[in-house]
Amino acid sequence: MATPVAQLAVSTVIFSLRAGSTLWLPLVRRIREPFEGQWALPGGPLGANESLADSAARTLQQTTGLTPRYLEQLYAFGTVDRSPSQRVVSVVYWALVRPDEAEQATEGENVRWFSADELPELAFDHNTIVEYALWRLRNKMEYSRIAHAFLGERFTLAQLREVYEAVLRRPLDPANFRRQIEAGQSIVATDEYLAGGRHRPPRLYRTNESIDLAENGPLPEQGAPHALR
Amino acid sequence: MATPVAQLAVSTVIFSLRAGSTLWLPLVRRIREPFEGQWALPGGPLGANESLADSAARTLQQTTGLTPRYLEQLYAFGTVDRSPSQRVVSVVYWALVRPDEAEQATEGENVRWFSADELPELAFDHNTIVEYALWRLRNKMEYSRIAHAFLGERFTLAQLREVYEAVLRRPLDPANFRRQIEAGQSIVATDEYLAGGRHRPPRLYRTNESIDLAENGPLPEQGAPHALR
Incomplete structure (x- = not known):
């Protein structure tokens, strides 16, 4: 060689x-x-x-x-x-x-x-x-659900917005953010609410698992570690 | 080493x-x-x-x-x-x-x-x-203007649609395609029309150059060849 x-x-x-x-x-x-x-x-x-x-x-x-x-x-x-x-x-x-x-x-x-x-x-x-x-x-x-990698299995819309704000380094309007996220298909509303003593606790959402988190495409053996499969 | x-x-x-x-x-x-x-x-x-x-x-x-x-x-x-x-x-x-x-x-x-x-x-x-x-x-x-790399400086909407159809391997509805493309900002209408003897020749479009074609981001010296800079 x-x-x-x-x-x-x-x-x-x-x-x-x-x-x-x-x-x-x-x-x-x-x-x-x-x-x-x-x-x-x-x-x-x-x-x-x-x-x-x-x-x-x-x-x-x-x-x-x-x-x-x-x-x-x-x-x-x-x-x-x-x-x-x-x-x-x-x-x-x-x-x-x-x-x-x-x-x-x-x-x-x-x-x-x-x-x-x-x-x-x-x-x-x-x-x-x-x-x-x-x-x-x-x-x-802008075009994927990569933000979810920073969140747990259940999260509020405010928590998701905070991730976007941290990464994009600018404040986002809560109402606009809610509209845009709900128009996409990246998250699914659950029947659960954030624990705590609030009068109207915020709803918890989960990730839509039918969309891949890491975009490895048709690379089966190329290989992410097992945790990702 | x-x-x-x-x-x-x-x-x-x-x-x-x-x-x-x-x-x-x-x-x-x-x-x-x-x-x-x-x-x-x-x-x-x-x-x-x-x-x-x-x-x-x-x-x-x-x-x-x-x-x-x-x-x-x-x-x-x-x-x-x-x-x-x-x-x-x-x-x-x-x-x-x-x-x-x-x-x-x-x-x-x-x-x-x-x-x-x-x-x-x-x-x-x-x-x-x-x-x-x-x-x-x-x-x-789906999310970039990569299709334009297959086209010349001026092209009709039908030519752009044919590129999408070839890559995606399925026919696209011309009216829907026109609406979606015009809603984006990837192309700009010119004042020119396709040459030829037709009664209503189709309009020519050009690429919106303010959007990068190759996504190299902040990689100045990493380097695409000179032709790309």
Whole structure:
């Protein structure tokens, strides 16, 4: 075989909503050159016996202790000079985790969560990668039910709106939001109401499971981790 | 550096409309093992000094003589056993070319165009890759102006509808189609009409250029080839 011209790495952008209304992601401090001491996306070289998606799931597990419900391939980054010493092509995945999952995430010595809006200068081209992931997330909110990946099995319309507001970074009119969401088919009203002492507790909704959450299409063996199947 | 566990290849799915109303793609006959004699997607190992997108554009040029207006990354395929002899991770791009461009495409001894609906058994997992590309194309027709990549600068509503019918593989009601398209903002009516001796020649439309054709988002240097910028 020809000598490979590049090392293959898999990195993962892990988004969650923390403090209710801000997008956060965990980063890992690099403990060796290049970029020693700087923060970077979790990831590493592709293992010999793992698929790309398995590698991303392993990274997520090692960094946060979590198993993602939403894990999807984002993009392969492969400009010639993106790593100073040797050429590296990174296949990047993105994972979305619910706030209650994120609260349970383990946080090692060299792992810290950052607000997506206040990132330091990251190693390699990782700022560009996060920017691209944010762009895709915002874009995808417009035509898919990706927002649901941040919610539990039951949620109110106000909770769903808060997810949209956090990701799109602007307030949304509650009445317009209700009309638009109800016109779509992404959620289904349940007979349940939010627990609490209110006079008129808000109705709970659930996700319409007939629409796929991650858009893997006809890729059976290509493989998201088992949690996603 | 650690020894890379996989070879990196770039392949390209090149769709065009031929014979008016069917999706076609060019394939290359393999002249060496594995899969010698079978048809495969055009592509090859990533060159040392080219980005992923440059590699895809080069492949397209070598296979068809064409420079694509629409070239976008599709997906990275990396299951462990997708190549029999050594592990190969393929970053796959897709290109869409207009029928008039496809007619000018060169066709070498080992290059042949096939109907997307009548493919032979391809090398590696290339049938799966084409199936995934078709799924993405059909999916994307629903929410983007990707269909325009198959059309010239001026087109009638009937010509646009024919593109949708070819990709979606079903007839569309002309009146409904007109209403839906006019409700969107993807096309702009011109003051021109289709040339010809008809009593009421159909109006010509053009693409709304304020909407990006390829969705590369904030990826300036990541790079589509120059033709796309």
